[in-house]
Amino acid sequence: MYWVESLRRLKQHLKLRERLALVMGLFVLSVGLGATALMEHRLESALQSAAQQRLDFVAKKLGDAIRDDLLQRRREVAQLALVLSASQEIQLDTIQPILDKLKARSPAYAWIGLADAQGSVVAASDGLLLGVSVAQRPWFSSGQAVDYFGDSHSAKLLEPFLLDAPQGEPVRFFDITSPVRNVSQPWSGVLGAHLYTRWIRQVVERALVSHGEFIRFEVFVADGAGNPLYQWPSSSAQSLNDFLQHPEDARDLLSQGTVTSDDIGEDLAWTVAVRESHLVAMAPIHENRRQMLMATPVIAVLLAWATWLIAGSMARPVSRVAHMARLHAATAGHELDTQLTSSRDETQLLDQALNRLALTDPLTGLSNRSALKLRLSELIQFHNNAQARQPFAVYLLNLDDFHVFNSTKGHDAGDQLLKAVADRLRLTSTAGETLARLGGDEFVVLTTVGLMDATASEQAHAYGDRLLGAFAAPLMVDVGAFRCPVSIGVVLAMDEVRSAEDILTQAELAMQEAKRLGKEQIVVFNDQLQSGLLAQAVFEQELLEAIPTQLLALYQPQVDQSGQRLGVELLVRWRHAQKGLISPALFIPLAERNGQIVNIGRWVMQQACQQICAWKDDPLCSAWSVAVNVSAREFSHPGFVESIQHILTDTGANPARLKLELTESALAVDVDEVVLRMRQLRVLGITFALDDFGTGFSSLSYLQRMPIDQLKIDQSFVREMLTDANSASIVQTVVALGRALGLQVIAEGVETEMQRERLAELGCLRYQGYLFGAPMPAASLVDVAPT
Ligand code: C2E
Numbered sequence: 001m002y003w004v005e006s007l008r009r010l011k012q013h014l015k016l017r018e019r020l021a022l023v024m025g026l027f028v029l030s031v032g033l034g035a036t037a038l039m040e041h042r043l044e045s046a047l048q049s050a051a052q053q054r055l056d057f058v059a060k061k062l063g064d065a066i067r068d069d070l071l072q073r074r075r076e077v078a079q080l081a082l083v084l085s086a087s088q089e090i091q092l093d094t095i096q097p098i099l100d101k102l103k104a105r106s107p108a109y110a111w112i113g114l115a116d117a118q119g120s121v122v123a124a125s126d127g128l129l130l131g132v133s134v135a136q137r138p139w140f141s142s143g144q145a146v147d148y149f150g151d152s153h154s155a156k157l158l159e160p161f162l163l164d165a166p167q168g169e170p171v172r173f174f175d176i177t178s179p180v181r182n183v184s185q186p187w188s189g190v191l192g193a194h195l196y197t198r199w200i201r202q203v204v205e206r207a208l209v210s211h212g213e214f215i216r217f218e219v220f221v222a223d224g225a226g227n228p229l230y231q232w233p234s235s236s237a238q239s240l241n242d243f244l245q246h247p248e249d250a251r252d253l254l255s256q257g258t259v260t261s262d263d264i265g266e267d268l269a270w271t272v273a274v275r276e277s278h279l280v281a282m283a284p285i286h287e288n289r290r291q292m293l294m295a296t297p298v299i300a301v302l303l304a305w306a307t308w309l310i311a312g313s314m315a316r317p318v319s320r321v322a323h324m325a326r327l328h329a330a331t332a333g334h335e336l337d338t339q340l341t342s343s344r345d346e347t348q349l350l351d352q353a354l355n356r357l358a359l360t361d362p363l364t365g366l367s368n369r370s371a372l373k374l375r376l377s378e379l380i381q382f383h384n385n386a387q388a389r390q391p392f393a394v395y396l397l398n399l400d401d402f403h404v405f406n407s408t409k410g411h412d413a414g415d416q417l418l419k420a421v422a423d424r425l426r427l428t429s430t431a432g433e434t435l436a437r438l439g440g441d442e443f444v445v446l447t448t449v450g451l452m453d454a455t456a457s458e459q460a461h462a463y464g465d466r467l468l469g470a471f472a473a474p475l476m477v478d479v480g481a482f483r484c485p486v487s488i489g490v491v492l493a494m495d496e497v498r499s500a501e502d503i504l505t506q507a508e509l510a511m512q513e514a515k516r517l518g519k520e521q522i523v524v525f526n527d528q529l530q531s532g533l534l535a536q537a538v539f540e541q542e543l544l545e546a547i548p549t550q551l552l553a554l555y556q557p558q559v560d561q562s563g564q565r566l567g568v569e570l571l572v573r574w575r576h577a578q579k580g581l582i583s584p585a586l587f588i589p590l591a592e593r594n595g596q597i598v599n600i601g602r603w604v605m606q607q608a609c610q611q612i613c614a615w616k617d618d619p620l621c622s623a624w625s626v627a628v629n630v631s632a633r634e635f636s637h638p639g640f641v642e643s644i645q646h647i648l649t650d651t652g653a654n655p656a657r658l659k660l661e662l663t664e665s666a667l668a669v670d671v672d673e674v675v676l677r678m679r680q681l682r683v684l685g686i687t688f689a690l691d692d693f694g695t696g697f698s699s700l701s702y703l704q705r706m707p708i709d710q711l712k713i714d715q716s717f718v719r720e721m722l723t724d725a726n727s728a729s730i731v732q733t734v735v736a737l738g739r740a741l742g743l744q745v746i747a748e749g750v751e752t753e754m755q756r757e758r759l760a761e762l763g764c765l766r767y768q769g770y771l772f773g774a775p776m777p778a779a780s781l782v783d784v785a786p787t
């Protein structure tokens, strides 16, 4: 709708404060107008009936006034007739002055005369019509017997003599007569008076003036036939009907009074019609409206202004926060709706900003965990209810070795890398997909796109491969271009789904499985994985109960080129009641994940130290070093150094015999911290070997900073050295590196004499492997010790 749309647009251009003022102004205006309308409505009905009552009263009053005046005239004529009847002698020449006097007293009279029994005028006012016969006039014939009143008629005989008639107005009369019967003389005749019709005007106007209502009402007096006897000079009505039925305004008020024969005693039926203009009758309403219409806008403006002032202090904090939100949007890079940032409406802007804050990951601008869960819940609800289910897939991406990047390149670079990952995801995704960052280095792509039931599984795999492929190309950050492989766990929802939380847990499990399979892998969650994970949970519980009672320490000898034993490496085993001896390769990674490695490590360290003590007086073994494997998680554990100090003190073992084997990945976590710990332990006399050397990250600069004593060539190179020139050259390089840095070099996994010879040729003079003895109990070690 045009209206709504323009209001919405207007709202955007108004600040909160301006809007409040406008709303207040409009509110007062509409209340004012509403109150005016209500008052008018109520006033109108009250006024209407009051005006009508007054009008009825006026009509009646006018009728009464006319009647009273008429009766007065009749009484005058009758009294004079009575006087004439009673006089001893009728002196005709004395009557004229009496008639003149009566006429002069009331201007209503046009003529008063006395006619004898034959109808001849014998005396008359102003001596008019003397001797003229009126025998044919109705007033004479009717007036001989009784008092008579004759309705209006035109002046027949008198007209020529009456010069004072107003211009244009036809001269009309009413007749009033009374019989004269003088008994003493015996003389009889009729006393007749003619009244001007305009006499009514005088009566009406006098009555109106006496009420002070002269101008308010329009009056129309009509005779029995409806002909006008009196009307306003400006009136053009031809008849009573005309007057009644053609008002100037249909809403005008009308009332009628009568002057009837009952009053006068003759055949008379006059009507007094009174009209009041609607405008005049309702004048108080118009006055009220005028005042309200003047006052309302003024009050509206005043209150709007007051609101604007008051709202200023209220709106200030809101404006300030909105300003901050705008600034943030401008600097964060992923701006709010541009239309909104340009909007002056702070509430709308804040709404949007808060929404963003609640549902967006601030670093990457992707959806956050809450937003993803909301979207997922919606999708699940639809999925579970819909007749034809729409499969959807959740891809949980975890960056491989992000912590290494973060600790070697710094957190700013880490943040940049995460942003670059988000951008890469945006490039790969299509509309309708939800991209989210769950926190840390975990991202989610939620998609329904293109998943058709029959081939959903293949499509989900294909999409996952596309995601893997997208991260094959390096990402650009300020410190350079870096390849950032990801491990992906996928959940494909085809059947009924329980909850968003379930889906995310399953995706997490699948992702961990992908990591376990060697990173940069994709694993789709399925029931086997589920049962595998269940089994793992049982295994985990068993391990917890196994520490340390079911652990067993084995020792594998390390020898020099002459076969002389230099020391041993402690390798742990789990003696499982049903499964027999379990390799650490099966339970150490699990213990590393769930933290049990710390307890295992402590037990191993105790075994190693006890063994050093046990051998200290044996000339054969007292010089042997005992190498202990330490996982990254153990080494970075806060109490690690103290724990070793304790064990050394408790057991009294010589720290110089203790050698810690660390892998390169253990060193990469937090270089400074690692170096610090190594130095602390080194001070005690403990030595260090770098295990599985050649498979990890180490750079020369690293090695130079670390207080390392020994490099352990990984067994994979030893195994392939004889067939693979590359492996051989790595061995050679490690030997050279060791020489250059002054470190010992030992090869592990040496199984054959040929391998030993080749290693010796390449310059590696220390060995560990089945060729010299498998891991075995300490007692067996002494038994089979070469002499
Ligand atoms: P590792 O430190 O590289 O240990 C060498 C592994 O190679 C041992 O496997 C050992 O039995 C095996 N090995 C020795 N000589 C030969 C050989 O000639 N040929 C072949 N093919 N293998 C040989 P093991 O004992 O199963 O240990 C596996 C891994 O478990 C170890 O690799 C180490 O990383 C970890 N581990 C063992 N004990 C401990 C421990 O007490 N603490 C920690 N944190 N990790 C341990």
Ligand code: CA
Pocket (backbone or CB within 6 Å): 569, 629, 661, 691
């Ligand atoms: Ca080792």
Ligand code: CA
Pocket (backbone or CB within 6 Å): 691, 692, 712, 714, 715, 748
């Ligand atoms: Ca090793």
